[in-house]
Amino acid sequence: MFERFTKDARDVVKGAYAYVEGSGGGGQCVEPEHLLLALLDREGSRGSFALVALGLDERRESVREALREARRRAGLTQAETDALAGLGIDVGEIVARVEEAHGVGALAGDRKGKGRWSGRVSFGRGAKEVLERSLRVALAQRDRHIGDEHLLLALTLRPGVPAEVLADRGVTYESLVRVLYGSGGEAKAG
Numbered sequence: 001m002f003e004r005f006t007k008d009a010r011d012v013v014k015g016a017y018a019y020v021e022g023s024g025g026g027g028q029c030v031e032p033e034h035l036l037l038a039l040l041d042r043e044g045s046r047g048s049f050a051l052v053a054l055g056l057d058e059r060r061e062s063v064r065e066a067l068r069e070a071r072r073r074a075g076l077t078q079a080e081t082d083a084l085a086g087l088g089i090d091v092g093e094i095v096a097r098v099e100e101a102h103g104v105g106a107l108a109g110d111r112k113g114k115g116r117w118s119g120r121v122s123f124g125r126g127a128k129e130v131l132e133r134s135l136r137v138a139l140a141q142r143d144r145h146i147g148d149e150h151l152l153l154a155l156t157l158r159p160g161v162p163a164e165v166l167a168d169r170g171v172t173y174e175s176l177v178r179v180l181y182g183s184g185g186e187a188k189a190g
Contacts (some may be wrong), residue, residue, distance in 0.1 A: 004135070006148070009048065014038055016034035028121060028122070029121065032124075032127055032130050033067050034127070039155075048148070050180050063165055063169065066161075066168070075161060077122055077161050091138055124131065130158055
């Protein structure tokens with residue numbers, strides 16, 4: 001599948017790996033959040049154009065902060081946190097207690113201070129789903145290659161923290177399709 005990726009899409013994947021391997025991401029697997037962080041770093045590509053057109057350019061740091069906060073909550077979306085609150089479970093209190101006992105970021109799964117992990121960085125299940133869905137999105141739009149815009153569209157289609165964070169800032173599948181393809185690009189890839 002990677003042979004169908006444009007240079008911009010490959011750069012997003014490389015950037016996601018860099019977030020995992022460097023201090024920015026933590027963990028052993030590339031996850032959808034890492035793909036979104038790498039997309040936020042892009043300039044001059046179709047995906048970055050769409051984000052700028054939807055006003056996300058000046059709010060990139062708020063996206064990064066929202067991803068950091070979700071990571072501290074062990075990857076729970078705000079909707080999941082709210083649902084648990086409805087059951088009387090205060091996720092913020094749980095996070096505070098765990099961090100008090102085990103340090104800040106304990107629920108994030110970061111490996112800081114736990115020795116070097118010698119394995120290879122791989123794709124987590126969620127990132128694999130985004131990559132597979134990006135192919136379906138490209139095919140639905142009748143595009144021959146998978147660009148970073150298809151990765152962005154796929155992120156908005158997959159339920160989870162990246163889609164929620166983007167939607168909270170007005171970046172949805174529908175708004176991206178309008179910006180990227182105009183009114184004629186209404187095909188939705190599941």
